[in-house]
Amino acid sequence: MIEAQLKELEKQAHVELSHAAGVQDIEALRVKYLGKKGALTDILKGLAGVDASERPRIGQLANQFKTELSEQLTIKSDGFSATENRARLERDRVDIHLPSFRRNTGRLHPVQRVMREVQEIFGRLGFSVKEGPDVETEHYNFESLNIPSDHPARDMHDTFYLKMGQLLRTHTSPVQIRTMETQRPPIKIIVPGNVYRCDMDITHSPMFHQVEGLYVDESVSFAQLKGTLTYFLREFFGHERDVRFRPSYFPFTEPSTEVDVQCGRCEGSGCASCKYSGWLEILGAGMVNRKVFESVGYDPDEVTGFAFGIGIERLAMLKYKISDIRLLYENDLRFLSQF
Amino acid sequence: MKFPLSWIADYVDLTGITPSELADRLNRSGFEVEEVINVGESLCNIITGRIESISKHPNADRLQVTQIFDGATIHQVVTGAQNISEGDIVPVSLPGAVLANGLTIKPSQLRGVPSNGMLCSETELGISDTASGIWILDPATQLGVDFVVEGLLKDTILDVSILPNRGDCQSMLGLAREISVLLNRPLRLPPMDYSVTESIEKWQINITEPEVCPIYFGQRVDRVTNGVAPLKMRRRLALAGIRSVDRIVDITNYVMLETGQPLHAFDKNELSGTTLTVGNAMSGEMAQTLDDEVRELNVRIPVIRDEASVVAIAGVMGGQRGSISEKTTALFLEAAYFSPTRVRKSRSELGLRTESAIRFEKGVDPNGVRFALHRALHLLQELAGATSVGASVEHMDVTHPILAERDVAFNSEKINRLLGTDYSRSDMAQVLTSLGFDLSETTARVPSWRRHDIKEWPCLAEEIARIQGYDPIPEALDFRMVVQEKPSRLSTIATVSETFWVDQGFQQVQTFTMVSPDDFKATQIPMPSEWLQIQNPLTPSESILRRYLMPSLLRTVSYNLKRQNTDLQLFEVGKVFYLAQQGEIREHLVCGAICTGNRFVSPYSEAEKAAEQPSFFHLKGLVEELLSQLRVCGISYGVSVYPQYHPHMSADIRIGDITIGNVGFFHPDILENYDIRQPVGYIGLNLSGIAGVPVVPMEFKSFGRFPHTRRDLAILAPRTLGYQDIDAKIREYLPGDAAHYFLFDQFESDKIGMDNKSLAFGFIYQNMDRTLSDDEVNHAHDEFCRKLTDSLPISIR
């Protein structure tokens, strides 16, 4: 009797299983047939009326039914959930070739990029950063740097004046003086900042940026100046570029030098951008003039030092091949976003 | 200055060295050769010929047919020139000749008449840009000679920029002296002999300002024949960039270019009296200078006067009266040393940057004054048939410092230490001696022509290094360790801020600190004190030191919008200026961030589009994030008083009592002034101000490890009740176990009444030591809600 019922149940379960359409149907069948209050449990309630010798066999049949159905349900269920997962993932599908969403890019201004790089390179050589005011006095900008008011060298500096002899500094050298006035050697500093000259064309801007450097100690030599600047220029422009030191003149240094780097465009053979010389003028430097030490109260017989000044815009223009300095101050996004 | 090499070769042998080698040697020894100019490079086959006859062209009114004799044969040449006469000697380019512009001459027919060449003007020969006709040569010119050589048409010129300390090289002889040292070849001086005839006429020189003029030599010259200087002299002047005037003036200019010593020739018959005085001009005194300008003088301008009035601005320019003319037959020739600083001041006040002035102001050789005078007298005698009359009038103030010998210490060890080299003393001595130094055991006596420049022993180091070139000096990196200083708080703040804005998608810009009066007007910022105004601006638009960054950034936004760059997020870190008190200008480092348009590059999905435009609260969030990165806390906001801002969408940012910036959207009226018609947000922060605020130390705070429970609270509040008041009460009554809370919804709608707003908060309950029970949380939260509704005009929704 029970045996027949089990057979019938098995047949019925198979039919229903074959009609199941998803994981939910399977779970419903599991409850219906195998659940605590399910059909199998119902049938096994009749087991009490079965002859004791028959019970183990019937029990075995019931277990077999349970195991087999359970397995089939699981197999079917796994199949359904895999399909359903695939369908769900399918709904997430994107066209990977659509354009990306990008936040507008933020970049440092090329002058600041170069400024950071220059500071970083000199940082490696042990130079600290010092800053000072843009508005200066004639004393700090000229006189203490051995440029008296009637000196022809003032022609090299077209100065913007404010009232009462105040002026916009033409170089960041005043900060060197201010530093030496308040500190004893050794001094090893670089001074970044805005500087100003009344000049404007494709290579001159009335405001531009400089990094100047100063190293003062007991026995600083021109050879160390050459070593420092050669290291800097090779790190900045690349080790394949030649560096040339030419004698020059600045009132605040003696000996003075102008430093050239081999033109990158023509590799030294001469082209329009290096005026067919093969060289690009990069910076001015020299051994600090004794007069400058005297003006800050150092004994020029006790210390020597070197100083240099680098125009940052010029470096940026050469490095990024920018032909007109005015591009750096127009702030056109199409220009700025390239860096 | 332009140096024709054919002229330099008069004083130093240049054979075997190419112009570019010479330029390189000069470059490496401190003379920057800006250009090597080849003059007349292509010219060839140009000879001299005499016009034997001129006849009308049968078929053209404007043409003439000439017969040219070259000393051997006759050539028929058709010309359009009208300034020729029979007997003139002219340059002729024969078939095969090449002109300056590269044109090759061929036999041709001009309107039916054969022409075998061309008569040349100065333009065709490349020596001048304009010419009034055919170049008529000196009647004494030989016929049939190669005129490219005869006319000095071909030369190489070095254009050298002479450094301010090398006044001694503003002359052919000066540079030749340098070259003679570089090439180790002797320097040849030009002849300077002349004869003198006796005279009883006595001339006198009065120096009323000894400081202006320590040396003054004058020589009277008679029987001068003025006229045109020889071709060679005129060509040399032209190649060096000086216009030929007449024989006398050309000779003085030639000697100036040759020796570096400016000379001045007065027409002696035009002067009154026999006394010349060197002194300062009188205030308001007028003088007509050689350039025909009438100039008002003052006491700062040194002048030469005769017994009547001013006849020259000392060292700068001669006067109209006493100037040389074609009638001149007698001269008073002046050679003097004028004070460099006085000449510099005087010429800059008069705006007269003459060849004479630029030489005096860099300092001429005090021992070269007499030499130049004698050289000029030699040339006047040779080329103008002149005779020097009587002894020269001489003033020499031997007490003047320029006439004192200068000795500087010569210590080879010190020099090597400064340079980082190991040159031998004898090598050093050899260089210095060849440069004209006179050496003793411990000193070097400076040659007179370098007294303006060589002042201390490091100058000797420079001379030694310079002549060898800087290349042999080693490159050393053997520093003693110097411990680096810590960067200032302000520079750290600047760096952190820059990085922050870049990370937030803002592009850094860089604008001038000098701004325009229009910037102040457009942003309604009062014009600053005149202390902040540049006295000599290049343009009014860069004439005032800026007070705020805002106008610079608005201008940048406007500039970009006009160029169709519509989505902008820009920032700048820069200086602003203000007057602390009369005459005392202070500088602040500030940072400004400005944004308009979309934050994303072309979004095309609805969700992205919705988050596009930054709101006031986005801006506020940026401020708070930056300040938190700068380790600054205790920020509060107040209603902004700046009229530049939208009155209801802007705030001042404060830390304690100090306002350190502001944030908001611009007032549409301000934007209108910049032609901007879309909302623009701005954040301005005073970094110098922030640098003064204490830094909150970075310290770990433990966080709760037990699970938290969230309770929400939605309230209905009057619209007019500010968030600040609600927030204050929440803080006041917040239960101890409420770890934090947040606003997660806020809206206004007619469904809840126009005068109301709805706010919903989430509260996170959490205890550090145990898990809170639901009952505990409910109890605390209900109690809190009750207190809140009791103390505020709100109801719970």
Ligand SMILES: [Zn+2]
């Ligand atoms: Zn090149």
